[in-house]
Amino acid sequence: MANDKTSDQARRDREALLEAHWASEAKAARKQKLLVGAGAVAAVALVGSLVTVAVVNDPPPPARQDIEIAGLETFEDLSAEHVNTPVDYEREPPVGGDHASTWLNCGVYTEEVPKENTVHALEHGAVWAAYNPSTLNEDEITALQEALPDTYTVVSPYEGLDSPITLSAWGAQVAVDSPDDQRIEDFVTKYWQSPQAPEPGAACTGGLDGPGRAA
Missing domain, CATH: 1.10.287 (Helix Hairpins)
Structure with missing residues (x-):
């Protein structure tokens, strides 16, 4: 305790x-x-x-723009339309684009979350920590949760990831190997509630609870 x-x-x-x-x-x-x-x-x-x-x-x-993260990929000119149909994202996990009109409530999930709603949470400045459940054990998943802020984050399993953990924000993504990687803290510092998101600070509660919400 x-x-x-x-x-x-x-x-x-x-x-x-x-x-x-x-x-x-x-x-x-x-x-x-x-x-x-x-x-x-x-x-x-x-x-x-x-x-x-x-x-x-x-x-x-350091200022956001001065933080350098090895392996970081960024994406520009992402659409942000609300749609009522599934979206075929070019990036997995997605880092932006058209999305559902209802955002996913930020939190910890034990099952895969709907991508269209999660992208809406990214639009509000959230950071999404997706992990490969076949790679991380229970202790590592707990350590990942503890490495992130309690608010404006989504933690969820994501089958088929090429890396153990992939961190995504609106227009940015980096893959890391463990919850001890310094790049997790750097990514959060750079992109958590980032003004790069279309609507940073908009609600990350009061939307949709995905399956398997644990916290």
């Missing part, structure tokens, strides 16, 4: 750090706009000196 509480706290801490980081980025962008105008040069000099001190003492996390 203590380990479960520790894992839950670690996930909450990661979520808090991510949210604080993106809030800091937004605040910095607003501050930059305010500096434009009279006295901007002096203000920039002052802020620059303060930032230099802060960076030396407490280096900030």
Whole structure:
């Protein structure tokens, strides 16, 4: 029970750090706009000196665009129409495209989830961790769940994957071999609630529960 509480706290801490980081980025962008105008040069000099001190003492996390992930594939110009029929996705698992009008509720699933609804969750900024159930054992599946935030993630089995785990977000995907891979954290930091998604922050609850929802 203590380990479960520790894992839950670690996930909450990661979520808090991510949210604080993106809030800091937004605040910095607003501050930059305010500096434009009279006295901007002096203000920039002052802020620059303060930032230099802060960076030396407490280096900030890298910006999304500066995070490099080995093996990452990205996709542009993805359609995002709502359809009422099955979609023949070119990518498996899909990373975007036409999708069902109802999103999949984010969470942990023990059975394969409907792709059309899951793509709608990606549209809302979720990260989908699909795993090959023939490759990962129960402990590894648990470790994968613990490596991800509690919100805006989908964890589900996916038969026939070429890799043990495939992480997908809207327009981005990377395959990894184990839940201990550093690229999982990097991918989440880069794409969880990413502005690259068409509707980041839109609901990831109140939609469709897929089969085998466990959490």
